[in-house]
Amino acid sequence: MYVCLCKGVTCSQIRDCARRGEAASLRDLSRALGVATQCGKCGRCARELLEAARAGEAESGAALQCA
Numbered sequence: 001m002y003v004c005l006c007k008g009v010t011c012s013q014i015r016d017c018a019r020r021g022e023a024a025s026l027r028d029l030s031r032a033l034g035v036a037t038q039c040g041k042c043g044r045c046a047r048e049l050l051e052a053a054r055a056g057e058a059e060s061g062a063a064l065q066c067a
Helices: 011-019 026-033 043-054
Strands: 002-004
Touching: 002 011, 002 043, 011 026, 011 043, 026 043
Parallel strands: none
Antiparallel strands: none
């Protein structure tokens, strides 16, 4: 599922970035993937996905759904 439409970032990319240790915060995600750098509407969802991935959760896209 796309999380950031402005930059074309998916939930899989966010989880992969977290698993590789490239992102520990939304700021890190923004630097690595460009998330929440334009309109910012994806910020909350991206942060939730990042936190879930760092906690070892959200193995499937259905595990966490962003509004």
